[in-house]
Amino acid sequence: MNAIVFSPGDMVRARGREWIVLPSPSEELLNVRPLSGTDDDAQLIAPALETSPVSAASFAAPTSDRLDTQDGARLLADALRLSLRRGAGPFRSAAHLGVEPRAYQLVPLMMALKQSVARLLIADDVGIGKTIEAGMILREWLDRGIVDRFAVLCPPHLVDQWVSELGEKFDIDAVAVTAARARGLERGLPTSQSLFEAYPFTVVSLDYIKADSRRDDFARACPPFVIVDEAHACVGNERGKHQRYDLLERLAAEGERHLLLLTATPHSGDTVAYDRLLGLVHKDLQGGPDAGDSNARERYARRLAQHFVQRRRPDIQDGWDEQRAFAKHEAKEAPFTLTGDFAAFQDAVLDYCLSVTERAGSDQRHRRLAFWGTLALMRCVGSSPAAALSALRNRLGGMAEEEAIEPVVFDAEDGVLNDSDVEPATASEHGEEGAALRGLIDLAQTLCSRRDDDPKVRQLVAELRPLLKDGVKPVIFCRFIATAEALGETLRTIFPKHQIAVVTGTLAPDERRVRVDALEPHENRILVATDCLSEGINLQSLFDAVVHYDLSWNPTRHQQREGRVDRFGQRAKVVRSIMMYGDNSPIDGAVLNVILRKAEAIEKATGVSVPMPEDQESVTSALMQAVLLHRGGSARSQMAFDFGPGAELFERQWRDTAEGAKASRARYAQGALKPDEVLPEWRKMRALNGGPQEVSRFTERALKRVQAPLEASKGHSLLHTDFLPDIMRERLQQRGLKGTRRISFEDDPLPGITYVGRVHPIVAVLAETLAEGALDPAGADGKALGRAGVWRTRAVTQMTTLLVLRLRYKLVTSGRLNRLLLAEEATGLAFSGLGQDVALNAEGALSLLEAEASSNMDESARIRQIEAAHERLSAYRPAIEAFAHQRGEALSHDHLRLTEAAGGGATVKVTPVLPADIIGLYVLLPEVN
Structure with missing residues (x-):
């Protein structure tokens, strides 16, 4: 058989x-x-x-033994709708998203759906939401069954951030693969099995994977879907390629592998490096936009439009009418004047530095060490007496290698964040410096004991007082560890009612996150940090202001600092940034005039932020010359430096950078999807899955039903999880929710208030528990929702039978990949009188549940009505089946509309699984006047 x-x-x-x-x-x-x-x-x-x-x-139809009220009917319909996770619409991932995406963030997803193999370079500005854009594509591919394994490759400081984002926003549990964790993951695996085969969802540190043996293992077992974050860190530049790039070339060579490259760092005219990135995405983009004949250039333009998306913040705000997507940014400068002993100390160090450079002689290595070492020392002096003291002691202690000084002077990143926040050892080989250094160390120690008198600290406090009074929550970025730690101690004394945390490179990345997260319960909070936090941990949910206590010498770093706070998801209406500098400081003046002002002018002219030119010799010369001019140095001193063409060369490089940025905007211009192509799909997605209004309505009603109502507060609501039934409370505790939370159903609430959307744990737990209880009353916690009801209403003129349905569909994809998937949808049908034709369907039918009941009926009458309606169900079957087939055809068309395009995407056929499930049965009677 x-x-x-x-x-x-x-x-x-x-x-x-x-x-x-x-x-x-x-x-x-x-x-x-x-x-x-x-x-x-x-x-x-x-x-x-x-x-x-x-x-x-x-599936058993509802019967008269479990009647409920109109409120119960509303709850059941919404619970069913919000609990479904296998959406039938073309955006299958929508039901799993823990974030309310903006319309512009659907563009990369819609571009990917038009490709048989998804390959994109997403180069949106910092803070626009590249993680969300890539995550939606990944979630969609998983939910469509296209892939079942993936890896995210990223710099080490971003690993935990990605793991967290995937879990919170996309309901994906990934494991972190770093040098410290890999051995534990490999423990117990067969020698023939790679950890990338054992763990299907991984976030991998680029530093871990770049070793030859690990690259080979990863390339062999690489999943079919790869995301590369900070992709510019893998490309190298005109001087050569990286080991990381070799790996990406191997991964991209597999034509069936889905590949998303993410970068927000501008290429500043470095077309060689940028073309390498684009060449990984598609072979037609390898030669650049100007290569070949007119046909090749036209082919390049077409490919670029299909595989490349780059939006600046003004593009989003203006072109997509997304003024609410980002806070208003208010920037301010806060100059201060060094006076008294603090000014004298700066002058003494500067005189010392000039004497060191004069003694450097003609040997190129000695001159380079002298220039870099004195600039690094002056950076520390400009930062704080504490940083100066540490640097002077380090200098007295011994020589430093060029490799150790260089990143401190230039804020070098090599494409990834460098935790160079330690004060450098900058000693020269001249032994006669010892006495001078000890004298400067004594002065620095004296100033460290007088922190409250420091004009820089006083200016910071003056800036903070009005902000803190208004409830602003600032992040103060310092350049060096000693500065951050000393400043943290000082601020704790001055602002005792505020919780103040200090985060520096002395902490491991996971410890940094723990320290930041510990500030969340405190309404009054201040974070003091070095640039170890300028990438890697998003701060927009806890902070709304950035103070540049120390100037960065790399203009991109200022953007990165502000981008931690001023980014998608920031709930404050205004984000403030304050840039501090000494108006009588030679070193601050040099950096402002030589680097930051020029970068600002280029950004205003071109609309893009560009990094500093890479010629460090010319940068050094330009900075030293500016210091001398600010200082009023003697002709003898200036001649001793023999700057030659360095400063002039640096000026030319800035001009070339500006021209390159202008040219690149035209060179890589492309016509991605326009708002009128995307907005209709976004609105459909919200309507199918329930937007903020439906979520708010359901949550408030559900909590009231389980006797744990929301408590209204100013501008938000208070959720008391301790009052929930045991099953719900335990489920929420497993997901990290307990106690009282401040929540809002608006997708841009104020800071400190949690946005509750469709897949937030409280909504998911309420919907799943109530729906499960209605379908299986024996396992319900408390009184289960009934599935039938009768009431009178003025919304109908004759008896109306309303069915709440769960439709199941088979989704069959055909093309390169043939797959059979299951989808579900909650909907409704309404029949008038004793007729068998549909009077209202879908939203029209379900809207009858929202029309207020005018009166109830006695129980015996309600039972008779439901029993009669139950007998009519067989007569409704043909209409239900016809409606299910119509919905299948409409959904097939929706899928086709999004997937037909270049490269030949797969077609999708949506077929209903019959019979449909009748979840709720309700009879609405006209009110008798």
């Missing part, structure tokens, strides 16, 4: 209960989900091994 074959969407009975069949890994196994459960409850069953045979089952 042949075994019964079940397919996705079928209902079966096994082990004494009903299940829904999901796509299974093999013909011998059934992947099933409990009728009243979620995908997390799915199990694999081997029918041949079951003691009782697996049999077909049907």
Whole structure:
């Protein structure tokens, strides 16, 4: 006797209960989900091994033994809609998103859907939401069954950030693969198995993977979907390639591999490096926009439009009418004047530095060390007496290598963040410096004991007082560890009512995150940090202002600092940034005039931020010359430097950078999807899955039903999880939610208030628990929702039978990849009088539940009405089936509309699984006047 074959969407009975069949890994196994459960409850069953045979089952229609009110009917309909995670619409990932995406963030997803193999370079500005854009594509590919493994490659300081973002925003549990964690992951694995095969979802440190043996292992076992964050860190420049780039070339060579490259760093006219990135995305982009004949250039332009997306913040705000997506940025400068002993100390150090450079002689190495060493020392002096003291002691202690001084002077990154916040050792080989250094050390120690008198500290306090009074929560960025730690101690004394944390490179990346997160419960908070936090940990949920206590010598670093706070998801209406500098400081003056002002002018002229030119000799010469001019140095001193063409060369490089930026905007211009192509799809997605209004309505009603109502507060609501029924409270605790939380259903709430959207844990737990209880009352916690009801309303003129339906569909994809998927949808149908034709469908039918009941009826009358309606259900079946087929055709068309395009995307056929499940049965009677 042949075994019964079940397919996705079928209902079966096994082990004494009903299940829904999901796509299974093999013909011998059934992947099933409990009728009243979620995908997390799915199990694999081997029918041949079951003691009782697996049999077909049907869904029982509502009966009159479990009546409920109109409020119960509303709750059941919304709970069903919000608990479904296998959406039937073309954006299958929408039901899993823990973030409310903006319309412009759908552009990369829609571009990827038009490709048979997704390959994109996403180069949006800092803070626009590249992680969300890439995550939505990944989630969509997982939910469509296109891939079942992926890896994110990123700099080490971004690993934990990615793991967190994937879990919170996309419901994906990935493991971090770093040098420190890899051994533990490999423990217990067979020697022949790679950890990338054992763990399907990984976030991998680029530093870990770049070693030859690890690159080979990863390339061999690489998943079919790869995201590369900070992709510019893998390219190298005109002087050569990186080991990382070699790896990416190997990964890109596999034509079926989906590849997303993310970067926000401008290429500043370095077309060679940028073309390498684009060449990884598609071979037609390898030669650059100007290569070949007119046909090749036209082909390049077409490919670029298909595989490249780059938006600046003004593009989003103006072109997409997204003024609310980002806070208003108010920038301010806060100059201060060094006086008294603090000014004298600066002058003494500067005189010392000039004497050192004069003694450097003609030897190129000695001159370079002297220039760089004195600039590094002056940076420390300009930062704080504490940083100066540490640097002077380090200088007295011994020589420093060029490699150690260089990143301190130039804020060098090599494409990734460099934790060079330690004060450098900058000693020269001249032994006669010892006495002078000890004298400067004594002066620095004296000033360290007088921090409250420091004009720089006083200016900072003057700037902070009005901001803190208004509830602003600032991040203060310092250049050096000693400065940050000393400033933290000082601010704790001055602002004792504020919780103040200091985060520097002395902490491991995970410890930095813990220290930042510990500030969340404190309404009054201040964070003091070095540039170890200018990338890697998003701060927009806890802070709304940035203070540049120390100037960065790399203009890109200022953008990175502000980008931690001024980014998508910032809930404050205004983000402030304050740039501090000494107006009588030679070193601050030099940096302002030589670097920062020029970078600002270029950005205003071109609309893009550009990094500093890479010629460090010319940068050094230009800075030293500016210091001398500010200082009023003698002719003898200036001649001793023999600057030659360095400063003039640097000026030319800045001009070339500006021209390169202008040219690149035209060179890489492309016509990505326009708002009118995307906005309709975005609105459809919100309507199908429930937007903020539906979520708010359901959550408030559900909490009231379970006797844990929201408490209204100014501008938000208070959620008291301790009052919830046991099952709900335990589920929330497992997801990190307990106690009282301040929440809002608006997708841009004020700082400190949690946005509650469709897949927020409280909504998910309420919806799943109430829906499960209605379908399986025996397992409900408390009184379960009924599935039938009768009431009178002025919204109908004759008896109306309303059905709340759950439609299941098979999605069959055809093309390169043939797959069978299961989708679900909650909807409704309404029938007037005793007729068998549909009077209202979908939203029109469900809207009747929102029309207020005018009166109730006695129980016996309600039972009679429901029993009569139950008898009519068989007559409604043809109309239900016809509606299900119509929806399948409409959904097939929606999928086709998004996937047809260049490269030949797969087609999708959506077919209903019948019979449909009748979840709710309600009779609405006209009010008798």
